[in-house]
Amino acid sequence: MDKREQLVEQAFRLFYRQGVYAVGINKVLDESGIAKKTLYNHFASKEALVAATVSYRDSLFRQWLFGRMDAVAAGKPALMEAFMALDDWFNGRVAVMPEFHGCYFINVSAEFSDLKHPIHQQCAEHKQAILEKIREQVVLAGGDESVANHVALLKEGAIVQAYVGGDLQSALKARRLLDQLL
Amino acid sequence: MDKREQLVEQAFRLFYRQGVYAVGINKVLDESGIAKKTLYNHFASKEALVAATVSYRDSLFRQWLFGRMDAVAAGKPALMEAFMALDDWFNGRVAVMPEFHGCYFINVSAEFSDLKHPIHQQCAEHKQAILEKIREQVVLAGGDESVANHVALLKEGAIVQAYVGGDLQSALKARRLLDQLL
DNA sequence: CTTAAAGTAGACAGAGTGGTCTACCTCTGT
DNA sequence: ACAGAGGTAGACCACTCTGTCTACTTTAAG
Numbered sequence: 001m002d003k004r005e006q007l008v009e010q011a012f013r014l015f016y017r018q019g020v021y022a023v024g025i026n027k028v029l030d031e032s033g034i035a036k037k038t039l040y041n042h043f044a045s046k047e048a049l050v051a052a053t054v055s056y057r058d059s060l061f062r063q064w065l066f067g068r069m070d071a072v073a074a075g076k077p078a079l080m081e082a083f084m085a086l087d088d089w090f091n092g093r094v095a096v097m098p099e100f101h102g103c104y105f106i107n108v109s110a111e112f113s114d115l116k117h118p119i120h121q122q123c124a125e126h127k128q129a130i131l132e133k134i135r136e137q138v139v140l141a142g143g144d145e146s147v148a149n150h151v152a153l154l155k156e157g158a159i160v161q162a163y164v165g166g167d168l169q170s171a172l173k174a175r176r177l178l179d180q181l182l
Numbered sequence: 183m184d185k186r187e188q189l190v191e192q193a194f195r196l197f198y199r200q201g202v203y204a205v206g207i208n209k210v211l212d213e214s215g216i217a218k219k220t221l222y223n224h225f226a227s228k229e230a231l232v233a234a235t236v237s238y239r240d241s242l243f244r245q246w247l248f249g250r251m252d253a254v255a256a257g258k259p260a261l262m263e264a265f266m267a268l269d270d271w272f273n274g275r276v277a278v279m280p281e282f283h284g285c286y287f288i289n290v291s292a293e294f295s296d297l298k299h300p301i302h303q304q305c306a307e308h309k310q311a312i313l314e315k316i317r318e319q320v321v322l323a324g325g326d327e328s329v330a331n332h333v334a335l336l337k338e339g340a341i342v343q344a345y346v347g348g349d350l351q352s353a354l355k356a357r358r359l360l361d362q363l364l
Numbered sequence: 365c366t367t368a369a370a371g372t373a374g375a376c377a378g379a380g381t382g383g384t385c386t387a388c389c390t391c392t393g394t
Numbered sequence: 395a396c397a398g399a400g401g402t403a404g405a406c407c408a409c410t411c412t413g414t415c416t417a418c419t420t421t422a423a424g
Contacts, residue, residue, distance in 0.1 A: 003370085003371075017295065018295060019203065019292060019293050019295055021201065021203030021204060021293070022203060022293065024410070024411060024412080025411080025412060025413085026410085026411080026412090034371085034372090035371060035372045035373065035374085036372090036373085036374080036412095036413080036414090037370095037371075037372075037373090037374095037414090037415085038370075038371055038372075040412095040413070040414080041370075041371085045412080045413080046411095046412065046413090101295055102291070102292065102295070105346060106288065106292065106342060106346055107292035107295070108292075109284070109345065109346045110201060110284065110288065110289035110290075110292040110293065111201050111203070111204070111292065111293065113199065113200060113201055113283055113284070113289070115348055120346075123346055124346060124347050124348055127343070127346055127347045128347065131347075146355065146358065149343075149352075149355045150355065150356075150358075150359045152339070152343065153335075153336055153339030153340060153343060153352065153355065153356055153359070154335055154336070154339060155339070156338065156339040156342035156343055157334070157335030157336060157337070157338040157339035157342075158335060159342075160288060160338035160339075160341075160342060161309070161331075161334065161335060161338055163291065164287060164288055164291045164302075164305055164306060164309055164338075165306055165309045165310065165313075166297060166306055170331075170335065173328065173331045173332065173335065174332075174335055176328065177332045177335070177363075181359075185400090185401075206380070206381060206382080207381080207382060207383080208380085208381080208382090216401090216402085217401065217402045217403065217404085218382095218383080218384090218402095218403085218404080219384090219385085219400095219401075219402075219403085219404095220400080220401060220402075222382095222383070222384080223400075223401085227382080227383080228381095228382065228383090
């Protein structure tokens with residue numbers, strides 16, 4: 001019954017599926033059955049709501065991905081598992097993240113294109129956090145600094161190829177390269 | 183004095199910098215100093231204009247990238263040169279493509295998120311064309327099918343890391359990995 | 365039971381949207 | 395010289411957008 005939470009989740013669903021600009025505040029309201037006054041009671045503006053959806057997704061995504069990685073042995077197995085997780089995501093096998101529509105952070109960055117915009121910054125921080133986790137595991141796997149960057153590169157590449165190019169096998173392809181790499 | 187061309191170029195500039203939804207038709211008209219009637223004389227709708235900007239960028243991008251690749255020896259050198267070209271692009275050293283704001287095709291795909299949408303399809307076709315060129319060079323370099331996919335993965339990853347993460351060295355990092363790969 | 369906070373429904377304002385249309389102007393080829 | 399294509403300026407239409415506000419209702423705590 002937490003209205004704020006309901007709003008964020010519904011807004012995220014719509015923004016992720018159709019884009020931020022394409023979805024009006026009224027649609028979010030209609031779909032969630034919440035009054036406009038309530039929304040503006042919790043958020044100063046649509047932009048504040050967007051920021052909240054980014055935080056929400058960041059938390060959800062990290063919890064999911066890191067959870068998968070931590071469920072196996074640290075180091076190379078964790079990294080390999082991360083790409084298995086991506087493959088599950090692309091192909092709709094992740095319950096908490098059904099319907100793959102690309103990376104929310106990339107999509108949102110495209111709409112808030114100014115690098116200095118707080119929302120773009122939030123997206124950059126998300127990527128940074130993921131990179132940090134990768135780096136940690138790469139070190140445990142005996143790789144050096146630059147390898148961590150390469151792994152991150154593969155992750156972004158796989159997401160883009162799956163979404164823009166429609167190649168749902170891209171995570172597995174990236175994983176094969178990762179296997180050689182480590 | 184070709185009004186259509188002027189419209190497409192100006193529209194591209196604005197859409198690329200600020201996003202398609204964020205830029206109204208009137209802004210395109212104001213900036214280009216062209217009358218609304220003229221626009222609708224050439225294009226049936228805003229969407230048709232967007233489609234034209236995608237074609238325009240596709241042609242420009244391919245001409246530029248393939249030009250750079252063809253200027254050196256075929257095979258591995260061409261692929262290495264492609265990533266040098268990306269580095270130049272990210273860092274604003276390409277005259278025909280000043281101001282790096284990520285990949286137009288990724289950005290537009292995010293706004294026209296339905297995979298079946300003709301504009302999304304156009305973006306997918308662009309990626310496909312690039313992949314084809316990469317494949318051709320990979321074969322000449324003695325690599326197999328899967329390597330071409332890996333190279334494309336690196337390219338997309340580099341663009342995303344440069345744009346969303348703000349890492350302007352990402353092309354060079356990808357290039358280092360490519361060097362090992364071939 | 366009372367009171368105060370939080371929610372609801374929805375009218376409304378002001379700006380902006382894509383797109384149409386009229387009326388006029390300026391080239392260019394014959 | 396003149397017809398016709400293609401340009402310009404901008405009013406206008408119907409609609410949508412974010413955000414505000416009023417008036418009423420529900421909920422929960424002391």
